Amino acid sequence: MVCAPCLRLPCPPGAVSDRLGAGRSSEVFAEGSDRVVKLYRRPFEPEAVANELAASRLAHGFGLPVPQAFGIVGRAGRTGILFVRLDGPPMILRYACNPLGLLLALRRLARIQHAVHAFPAAGLPSLRARLRHEIEGARVPEPLREAALAALARLPEGDRLCHGDLHPGNVISTRAGLHLIDWQKAAAGDPAADAARSELMLRYGRFGPAWFSRLAPVRLARRLIAAWYVAGYRAASGMPREAIAAWRLPVAVARLFGQPSGTDAELLAAIAALAAKSPDFEKASLFADSEQSPGSDSGGDAAAQGPSASVPR
The missing domain is CATH 3.90.1200.10 (Aminoglycoside phosphotransferase (APH), C-terminal lobe)
Known part of the structure; x- marks a missing residue:
């Protein structure tokens, strides 16, 4: 097994200190002590956001280990989903x-x-x-x-x-x-x-x-x-x-x-x-x-x- 090299990436312009993570299509920010908001990068596909909300709720309702999704929200002109916060690294x-x-x-x-x-x-x-x-x-x-x-x-x-x-x-x-x-x-x-x-x-x-x-x-x-x-x-x-x-x-x-x-x-x-x-x-x-x-x-x-x-x- 080999380890990935540790990378220190500069924050992009406009990034805020409460950003917890980022991917190709979204960024995740802390919202209070027990919730996070996943904000999608622009442009985004509304169907994909709705599908993530529906699937997350479905899986959580079945009792699977999935964070609870509260709903679609808007923040600073961007669309996202509000989730319960999970404490731990990927x-x-x-x-x-x-x-x-x-x-x-x-x-x-x-x-x-x-x-x-x-x-x-x-x-x-x-x-x-x-x-x-x-x-x-x-x-x-x-x-x-x-x-x-x-x-x-x-x-x-x-x-x-x-x-x-x-x-x-x-x-x-x-x-x-x-x-x-x-x-x-x-x-x-x-x-x-x-x-x-x-x-x-x-x-x-x-x-x-x-x-x-x-x-x-x-x-x-x-x-x-x-x-x-x-x-x-x-x-x-x-x-x-x-x-x-x-x-x-x-x-x-x-x-x-x-x-x-x-x-x-x-x-x-x-x-x-x-x-x-x-x-x-x-x-x-x-x-x-x-x-x-x-x-x-x-x-x-x-x-x-x-x-x-x-x-x-």
């Missing part, structure tokens, strides 16, 4: 330099994710429909897009509660245990798709600066961590590894719909390796002149080697 920071603690926490998280999937997701959007939309707009060559869409069409719709983006960066480690935050992408879907997304993010999600993520020891550690997580989820759920493997190509291609990240090139090579083994890709000519597809070298994606591999993710 899981990714809590265990950044504690390999054994991280592995144990990942096992707990896998069990929590399985518990989430036990509940219906009435009123939430379709996960498969969202993946289709993201695949159609993903930054990939057309043959890869077509292979992903064909694979997606054969997969089940599902009606279970899925977080949609569950990884250690979206988990708060408190004295009472792990709590799940950031339900913007929550949807009704197949639990295997949600587990495949978590696997993908453990392997290819943003983790420190781009150069750090490209280091060979870091890539190996992340592959092993992703495999460990999938094993933990399968132990909790009894799900066959083939069920998760079937979602890897669509979920990985959908990942390249959003903002670019430092691991996009590695992920694209892994996608090519996955697609090359798909029956939907047999007639494509993208790699017709190559004896070996991208991503199949020693640094490529283990997922291409068989359904028991750990990525993508």
